[in-house]
Amino acid sequence: DAGVIQSPRHEVTEMGQEVTLRCKPISGHNSLFWYRQTMMRGLELLIYFNNNVPIDDSGMPEDRFSAKMPNASFSTLKIQPSEPRDSAVYFCASSLQYTEAFFGQGTRLTVV
Amino acid sequence: AQSVAQPEDQVNVAEGNPLTVKCTYSVSGNPYLFWYVQYPNRGLQFLLKYITGDNLVKGSYGFEAEFNKSQTSFHLKKPSALVSDSALYFCAVRPPSNTGKLIFGQGTTLQVKP
Numbered sequence: 218d219a220g221v222i223q224s225p226r227h228e229v230t231e232m233g234q235e236v237t238l239r240c241k242p243i244s245g246h247n248s249l250f251w252y253r254q255t256m257m258r259g260l261e262l263l264i265y266f267n268n269n270v271p272i273d274d275s276g277m278p279e280d281r282f283s284a285k286m287p288n289a290s291f292s293t294l295k296i297q298p299s300e301p302r303d304s305a306v307y308f309c310a311s312s313l314q315y316t317e318a319f320f321g322q323g324t325r326l327t328v329v
Numbered sequence: 330a331q332s333v334a335q336p337e338d339q340v341n342v343a344e345g346n347p348l349t350v351k352c353t354y355s356v357s358g359n360p361y362l363f364w365y366v367q368y369p370n371r372g373l374q375f376l377l378k379y380i381t382g383d384n385l386v387k388g389s390y391g392f393e394a395e396f397n398k399s400q401t402s403f404h405l406k407k408p409s410a411l412v413s414d415s416a417l418y419f420c421a422v423r424p425p426s427n428t429g430k431l432i433f434g435q436g437t438t439l440q441v442k443p
Contacts, residue, residue: 221372250431259435260373260419273430308372310431315380315423317363318431320372 223309223321230328235297238324241290242311250318251284251294252308260308266292267314278303299328331356333422335434342410342441350405350437352420361429362403363421364394367436373419379403390414410441 222241230236242249250265264274266286274284281300286292296303306325312318332355342348354360361380365373377388384396394405403420420434 252433260433262430262432265430310373312431315361315425315429317375317378319375320365322372 221309221311221319221321223307223324225324226322228324228326230299230326232300232328233298234328235295236299236303236326236328238294238307238309238326240292240294240309240321242292242309243319244290246311246313246319247289248312248314248318249286249292250308250310250312251292252310253305254308254323255305263294296326299326301328304328331422331424331432333420333432333434335418335420335437337437338435339438339440342439344412344441344443345409348405348407348410348414348439348441350418350420350439352403352405352434354401354403354420354422356422356424356432358425360422360424362394362396363423363431364388364392364403364405365419365421365433367417367419369416376405376418410439412441412443415439415441 224239247268251263253261263276264284269286284294304327306323308323310318310320334353363378364376367373377386379386379396387393392407417436419436423429423431
């Protein structure tokens, strides 16, 4: 298995633009997590899904952020409109229930 | 509230010396416990986990961790540090439920000096 695949690896966008980050979890995993990492705030859990259903989105910063998981093999995190303070590295991770999560390489987002 | 604490922002050790990176947690029930490592510009890599059984668990790259239920701790250890172990280390917990989310500590930077 190729592991968790995220795209794009890097994204530079202008303030106000829509940004979509993509994630393909490991086949067979039924939990999916989106995290954001910054120097100031560390690693923050934004949202996680279990069997494609959003379980906890309390970490989503505000309504500008939305996440979907239309099927077991794909998830998106969308920011609309983007702001400079959204600049961070966004990680997707997947796991089987109760077990360790495996992380993608991350998407480095820069909003200018 | 469920939480994980890594009390040290940075740990410095000399190569060849033993290392310990501390982690304590506050989660009800019997959570699952994990350690991850992150190298610069990379994603987090799984090192080891405690689910049940022996309190001392062994993982990748010679690392081990000791679970202490009474102290609610899960400290990461290695008998002899390498310069290549220098990285950012995260402790994580996951409540044992169908909807248990994975909660991370703030991370500890390990610096191993030659």
